[in-house]
Amino acid sequence: MLQLNEVEARYGSFKALEKVSMTVGEGELVVLLGANGAGKTTVLDLICGRTRATSGNVAFKGADLLKMREDQIVHAGVGRKFQTPSVYEDLSVFANLELSFPKGHGVFGALFFKRDDAVKARIEEIAELIGLTEELTRLSGELSHGQKQWLEIGMLLAQDPRLLLVDEPAAGMTPAEREKTTTMLVEAARKHAVVVVEHDMEFVRRLNCKVTVLNEGSVLAEGSLDHVTNNKEVIDVYLGR
Numbered sequence: 001m002l003q004l005n006e007v008e009a010r011y012g013s014f015k016a017l018e019k020v021s022m023t024v025g026e027g028e029l030v031v032l033l034g035a036n037g038a039g040k041t042t043v044l045d046l047i048c049g050r051t052r053a054t055s056g057n058v059a060f061k062g063a064d065l066l067k068m069r070e071d072q073i074v075h076a077g078v079g080r081k082f083q084t085p086s087v088y089e090d091l092s093v094f095a096n097l098e099l100s101f102p103k104g105h106g107v108f109g110a111l112f113f114k115r116d117d118a119v120k121a122r123i124e125e126i127a128e129l130i131g132l133t134e135e136l137t138r139l140s141g142e143l144s145h146g147q148k149q150w151l152e153i154g155m156l157l158a159q160d161p162r163l164l165l166v167d168e169p170a171a172g173m174t175p176a177e178r179e180k181t182t183t184m185l186v187e188a189a190r191k192h193a194v195v196v197v198e199h200d201m202e203f204v205r206r207l208n209c210k211v212t213v214l215n216e217g218s219v220l221a222e223g224s225l226d227h228v229t230n231n232k233e234v235i236d237v238y239l240g241r
Contacts, residue, residue, distance in 0.1 A: 001026050001193050002047070002163060007056035009042055009217075016042045017217045019056070024163070029189040031204050032197045033228070034214035035238055040197040041083075043214070044165045047195075048080045049073045060163065079161035083168045085148035089141030093132050093151055096140050097123045100158035122158070129187060130154040131180060146177035153184060157192075164194045170203045182206040201225075213238065 002024040009017040017039050024030050032040040045051035046058055049070040058065040065073055088096050101119060127133045130150040135143065140151055149169055156164055166185065170178045182203060188194055189209075198204055204211065205225050213220045213228050215237050221228040228234050 001028075001061060002195075003059045004043070004046070005057050005059070007043075007046060007053045007058060009046060009051055010054045015217055016051075017046070017053075020214070020217070020219055021056075022212050022219065022222070024193050024195055027189060027191070027193060029185065029194045029196070029207060029209040031207060031209060031211045032195065032214060033199075033204060033211050033238075034220075037216075038214040039217040040214055041167060042217075044080065044167060044195070044197060047073075047163075047165060048078055074159075074161075077162035078165065079156040079159050079163070080165040081152050081156055081167060081169065083171055085145070085152050087140045087143075087148055087151050087155070089139065091140060092137055093127070093140055093143070094123060094136040096151055097126055097154055097158050100155040126154045126157050129157070130184060146173045146181075149173065149177075149181065150184065153181075153188070157188060162192060164188060164192050166194060167197045168199065169196065170198060170200050178203050179206070201229075 004020055004022050006019045006021055007017055008015065008019060020043065032043060034040050042051060046053055047065060049065065049068060053066055060076060060078060063076060068076065098119065127136055130153055132147060132150060132154065135147065140148065143151060153169065169181050169185065173181060178200065185194055185196060185207060210223065211225050211228050212222045213234050220237065221231040221234050229239065
């Protein structure tokens with residue numbers, strides 16, 4: 001579904017990414033692991049069009065994402081969740097989810113969008129997945145930090161993207177919230193491809209998926225978590241033991 005082929009990105013003389021290649025298949029869950037500044041978020045920025053590559057290519061379902069605007073990439077089926085939750089705090093959880101439906105986007109979409117039984121059923125289904133069924137009528141600004149993270153994941157799912165990009169979903173969460181988030185992402189990967197940026201090793205271990213380790217803008221290792229954490233280079237530059 002997604003292929004990065006020898007992608008490079010520069011900011012002036014600074015090379016943020018150097019010949020990064022990776023693939024994500026249909027319904028695959030992949031974690032990008034690495035220290036701060038390793039290039040993880042830059043990879044997500046390239047995929048969703050916030051940053052442009054200086055060389056290489058990024059293909060999504062055969063289309064060249066580097067030739068598309070951010071809004072075109074979203075409509076092509078790529079959804080992005082940033083590290084800091086971004087929800088409409090003065091609206092209910094239900095309204096946040098409803099506004100995320102593709103049919104409600106744009107002037108004509110908003111004009112003709114109807115809250116039919118199918119929409120309500122889908123919102124209830126998403127709310128159950130993200131653990132917010134009992135919070136649908138609450139203002140999203142009243143939710144805890146972890147619940148806001150879950151709501152934003154739900155807002156992504158309401159868009160029904162083929163690919164979800166999720167940046168540090170467990171940041172600031174309690175251990176119980178992190179465990180619940182793990183279950184949520186694994187369940188989401190049954191219908192969507194998911195790329196997660198994360199630092200929490202225990203969180204990554206529970207995801208039980210392919211891991212790509214980045215270091216100074218390059219791919220250092222790739223494989224299962226056990227495989228990459230036994231890699232000498234990964235131990236030397238990331239694990240520090």
